[in-house]
Amino acid sequence: MGNLPHFQLFIDGVWTEGSASQVMTSQNPATGQGWATFACAAPSDVELAIAAAKRVLDDPEWRDMTQTQRGKLLYRLADLVAENAKRLGELETTDSGKLLAETSAQTGYVADYYRYYAGLADKIEGTVLPIDKPDMHVFTSREPIGVVAAIVPWNAQMFLTATKLGPALAAGCSVVLKASEIAPAPMLEFAKLIEQAGFPSGVVSVITGDAENCAIPLTRHPDVDRIAFTGGPETARHVVRNSAENFAVTSLELGGKSPILVFEDADMDGAANGLIAGNFGASGQSCVAGTRGLVHRSILGPLVERIAEKASAIRLGDPLQPETHVGPLCTAAQVRKIEETLSKARGQGATIHFGGNAADRPGNYMNPTLVECASPATETLKIEMFGPVMSLLPFDTEEEAIALANSTPYGLGSGVFTQNLARAHRVSKRVRAGICWVNTYRAISPIAPFGGFNQSGYGREAGVEAILDYTRTKTTWISTAQEPMANPFIMR
Known part of the structure; x- marks a missing residue:
């Protein structure tokens, strides 16, 4: 030493x-x-x-x-x-x-x-x-x-x-x-x-x-x-x-459990990239991580496929290397907490589309994970895990999406993906969060207040x-x- x-x-x-x-x-x-x-x-x-x-x-x-x-x-x-x-x-x-x-x-x-x-x-x-x-x-x-x-x-x-x-x-x-x-x-x-x-x-x-x-x-x-x-x-x-x-x-x-709302008219690539940025960016170790992906039921299947395709190219590895996309978590305790939370989610009927376990290598690595949730009560939708875990939940109407977005004690970040300008204004106004990104995610500036x-x-x-x-x-x-x-x- x-x-x-x-x-x-x-x-x-x-x-x-x-x-x-x-x-x-x-x-x-x-x-x-x-x-x-x-x-x-x-x-x-x-x-x-x-x-x-x-x-x-x-x-x-x-x-x-x-x-x-x-x-x-x-x-x-x-x-x-x-x-x-x-x-x-x-x-x-x-x-x-x-x-x-x-x-x-x-x-x-x-x-x-x-x-x-x-x-x-x-x-x-x-x-x-x-x-x-x-x-x-x-x-x-x-x-x-x-x-x-x-x-x-x-x-x-x-x-x-x-x-x-x-x-x-x-x-x-x-x-x-x-x-x-x-x-x-x-x-x-x-x-x-x-x-x-x-x-x-x-x-x-x-x-x-x-x-x-x-x-x-x-x-x-x-x-x-x-x-x-x-x-x-x-x-x-x-x-x-x-x-x-x-x-x-x-x-x-x-911290928070920030919602990202994806409507049926959203640009699919843009929405997939936004969800990846909000969940796998910074290895999920972000206060504004968009860990509650709320997706219109009509596009949930295609969006899962798009995310899985993009996620297959994610490089897990040494954070000092420029080609790495997802590095280790800061502490081993985070990895254990995520694995425990995912285990509970499986018991609640959640589907793990990819990932779901720690990486088999030295260090505190967690594989990027996509969870399709069976209900709003799924554990991954409630617990701030601080790791690369994306949870998706379907909705059928705009009112339901807003209600789900606001069904949390937190309210830091939020995201809305839609090509309907009126909807963007309408929904961003009603989501109770200090920040709302529309058709983007995790953008900052010294000019823009956050909280x-x-x-x-x-x-x-x-x-x-x-x-x-x-x-x-x-x-x-x-x-x-x-x-x-x-x-x-x-x-x-």
């Missing part, structure tokens, strides 16, 4: 092993072997990171920096991310099993998120109010919300970090970023770019560790003003309970409105009267 790459914590501008000197080993999902070690934060390290974040808010170097200057730092960070996209992608792939073709391309695109918020940094404006008192000049201004605890999972971590860090820094906040202890290497490496970009010490600290020693002390700390969390609903419930200790403004981007309904969370990331969530509104009243207050005992 002594020859493995090692990653340290980045706290208040200092690289450290942490006060407890606790070290964990990260597993390469493609081999099942340890490939790197990383330091873990103890509660005292969390305390140091938050103290630094609180201190720097009153440090003139950050506090008095103009919004335009903050934007220039973000532009510099964006350039560094783009320059190091391949290196960061390789680390993310080795650590999490996601395809290098996606991690490197996504990291390169993430630079545009930092550029987007760099451009917005000096466009956070207040308003002069047309107040109903002629001797008053009243205006609003937006100030940084304060110390932000940003918590990201192991999947799409460069992207999910940018959607939090970009607006937070543009608004003038300070951030303690917690990476997942499952695959933290790319985030700890990313901290080097924050340092190189020239942000003052303490503005951003990057830590990782388990729930008891890291996540809980972070989210319940009294000096944390804002929590931005992406993860699972069960963990989110703990985060919300912890936030009761500090009343931190909280946003939650959670969920119901148990998929609340709050929005990306887009203009996200930056406002990292500010507080201040209202300033200035009396222009020449005479003093007439009666101090009467509210004006």
Whole structure:
């Protein structure tokens, strides 16, 4: 183990092993072997990171920096991310099993998120109010919300970090970023770019560790003003309970069981590609995975054949190789969960058209799987499995399709495939989800906000409105009267 790459914590501008000197080993999902070690934060390290974040808010170097200057730092960070996209992608792939073709391309695109918020940094404006008192000049201004605890999972971590860090820094906040202890290497490496970009010490600290020693002390700390969390609903419930200790403004981007509705007039190739993208893309390890394929009964058979034909060309293999389409799952536990869920589905009458089992090779590989479900109660339609499993269920009418789409406690992503423009508008409006893709799937942009309904969370990331969530509104009243207050005992 002594020859493995090692990653340290980045706290208040200092690289450290942490006060407890606790070290964990990260597993390469493609081999099942340890490939790197990383330091873990103890509660005292969390305390140091938050103290630094609180201190720097009153440090003139950050506090008095103009919004335009903050934007220039973000532009510099964006350039560094783009320059190091391949290196960061390789680390993310080795650590999490996601395809290098996606991690490197996504990291390169993430630079545009930092550029987007760099451009917005000096466009956070207040308003002069047309107040109903002629001797008053009243205006609003937006100030940084304060110390932000940003918590990201192991999947799409460069992207999910940018959607939090970009607006937070543009608004003038300070951030303690917690990476997942499952695959933290790319985030700890990313901290080097924050340092190189020239942000003052303490503005951003990057830590990782388990729930008891890291996540809980972070989210319940009294000096944390804002929590931005992406993860699972069960963990989110703990985060919300912890936030009761500090009343931190909280946003939650959670998972889901996103529906993809395919109508009888849909382009078959487009629909098949959309379902494959929504289920086998990123090996199914996506919060917006379209794992509930709802298909008009008249085209279910032909669509299954089209998907099976396309799936036969899918290459399962080493995620570092450019020809690979589906790589390993991040953890062995995911493979076991999927196999258990598929076993229950078979018992409920589901038909497995292809796949249905773990691949016979080293690592955490699951064969791409297509399940035709016998009823809406089929287990694969209810459980978020985070793997390459597509479930299809037939419907007969538009009303039934909408009802099935909304028969879930979640509401993050959704898709509609139809060539009828009126239907596209009608159905996308009625599906209860924060995102609806029509005749496409898994498209993102820094300009477009995303987030969920119901148990998929609340709050929005990306887009203009996200930056406002990292500010507080201040209202300033200035009396222009020449005479003093007439009666101090009467509210004006």
